[in-house]
Amino acid sequence: MSKKREQKWGWWFLLPLYPYQQRATVRQEVVEDTIWTFEQPHGLLYAVVPIRMTVVKLKQGGLLVYCPIAPTPECVKLMRELEARYGEVKYIIHSTSSGLEHKIFVAPFARRFPQAQIWCAPSQWSFPLNLPLSWLGFPPQRTYILPEDWRETPFSDEFKYAMVNIDLSKGSFAEVALLHKSTETLLVTDAVIKIPPSPPAILELNPFPLLFHARETALDKLEDTPENRLKGWQRICLFALYFRPSMVDTAPLKQLLKEAFNAPNRSRENYFGAYPFRWQSGWKQSFDAIASLEKPFVAPILETLILPQNPSAAINWANNIASWQFKQIIPAHFSAPIQATPLEFRQAFSFLDIESNRPEKLYPSGNQQIFSRDSTFIKQLEATLIKLNIAKPPKLKRVQGEDNSSLFS
Numbered sequence: 194m195s196k197k198r199e200q201k202w203g204w205w206f207l208l209p210l211y212p213y214q215q216r217a218t219v220r221q222e223v224v225e226d227t228i229w230t231f232e233q234p235h236g237l238l239y240a241v242v243p244i245r246m247t248v249v250k251l252k253q254g255g256l257l258v259y260c261p262i263a264p265t266p267e268c269v270k271l272m273r274e275l276e277a278r279y280g281e282v283k284y285i286i287h288s289t290s291s292g293l294e295h296k297i298f299v300a301p302f303a304r305r306f307p308q309a310q311i312w313c314a315p316s317q318w319s320f321p322l323n324l325p326l327s328w329l330g331f332p333p334q335r336t337y338i339l340p341e342d343w344r345e346t347p348f349s350d351e352f353k354y355a356m357v358n359i360d361l362s363k364g365s366f367a368e369v370a371l372l373h374k375s376t377e378t379l380l381v382t383d384a385v386i387k388i389p390p391s392p393p394a395i396l397e398l399n400p401f402p403l404l405f406h407a408r409e410t411a412l413d414k415l416e417d418t419p420e421n422r423l424k425g426w427q428r429i430c431l432f433a434l435y436f437r438p439s440m441v442d443t444a445p446l447k448q449l450l451k452e453a454f455n456a457p458n459r460s461r462e463n464y465f466g467a468y469p470f471r472w473q474s475g476w477k478q479s480f481d482a483i484a485s486l487e488k489p490f491v492a493p494i495l496e497t498l499i500l501p502q503n504p505s506a507a508i509n510w511a512n513n514i515a516s517w518q519f520k521q522i523i524p525a526h527f528s529a530p531i532q533a534t535p536l537e538f539r540q541a542f543s544f545l546d547i548e549s550n551r552p553e554k555l556y557p558s559g560n561q562q563i564f565s566r567d568s569t570f571i572k573q574l575e576a577t578l579i580k581l582n583i584a585k586p587p588k589l590k591r592v593q594g595e596d597n598s599s600l601f602s
């Protein structure tokens with residue numbers, strides 16, 4: 194089979210995000226003969242980051258899959274190689290209720306592994322219509338909702354988990370953190386991340402998105418150099434974290450059209466030459482501020498919009514997880530594995546500690562002003578959602594005289 198056919202994802206139109214119908218997969222062994230990560234690229238407007246599933250070999254024989262990705266022929270082939278050595282997929286964990294970018298792959302993945310049980314986070318919902326899981330393709334005869342008590346699952350000999358479930362009024366944010374006890378590895382989905390300083394391997398396979406974002410204007414050539422790949426990655430991270438970073442402006446329409454007309458590359462892939470972004474000179478400081486954080490942190494969207502909706506639920510969850518024994522964390526995006534202690538995991542959530550009213554200084558290298566400035570768009574988004582009655586005002590009281598950048602204060 195050609196590489197193109199191997200990487201084909203026919204259901205791309207269900208959630209039309211880059212790279213659409215061509216999705217490469219990179220498998221990496223994280224713990225010898227025991228844990229593997231599978232990564233694919235994933236994003237919007239070439240703001241592409243890795244999306245990751247994790248596979249764990251079971252002592253009882255077979256495999257457990259956490260947070261499945263698109264089952265392209267290449268991905269399934271890489272899975273079959275593991276199955277040939279270690280046994281069939283026995284359990285698939287659908288670890289989130291709100292992460293559409295993860296949910297969309299679970300049913301198609303499960304269809305390729307018809308003997309596997311599918312265990313889902315509670316409070317599943319869908320948008321725009323709230324459909325039952327079976328309508329979304331989940332096979333009802335082998336799909337289960339994870340019980341509150343992890344001891345009631347058939348994989349409790351090797352794993353335990355803790356779930357957070359936050360009511361967002363129109364839906365919920367639920368996430369399952371799963372601990373593989375023997376390797377002391379914590380699997381999470383969106384809860385915490387760490388930013389890699391350079392482009393991940395999966396994005397180096399097709400560097401076009403990196404080069405796209407490395408330009409200053411549409412008149413610049415798309416040059417494939419290590420410097421441009423790095424610069425593109427740094428800017429992509431800012432888009433992925435802040436949606437509209439404060440250090441980027443957009444060109445006026447007239448100028449945009451004029452430049453597109455004169456652009457050296459007017460291909461469809463390059464949006465016919467259209468490139469609206471104008472990066473201000475200090476943009477690199479914004480990247481350095483997040484890339485210098487050596488420990489896991491909560492992404493700004495969760496920090497601002499989601500977790501403050503129920504701080505005590507999030508803190509209880511983090512406390513529960515922090516009482517476990519682990520030495521590394523594998524999230525579904527950005528860096529993995531992250532070397533981190535339970536205390537460091539807990540510290541990522543200390544912005545929710547209202548009682549202290551002044552969170553401890555966690556990230557001395559972080560810059561509060563920069564984080565506050567870069568989160569402006571998310572804060573505006575929050576205000577709009579509250580006004581439209583889509584979101585509720587946060588229960589978390591912000592520290593007096595400061596804004597919600599308290600994570601980094």
Ligand SMILES: [Fe+2]
Pocket residue numbers: 292294295382383525526
């Ligand atoms: Fe996600």
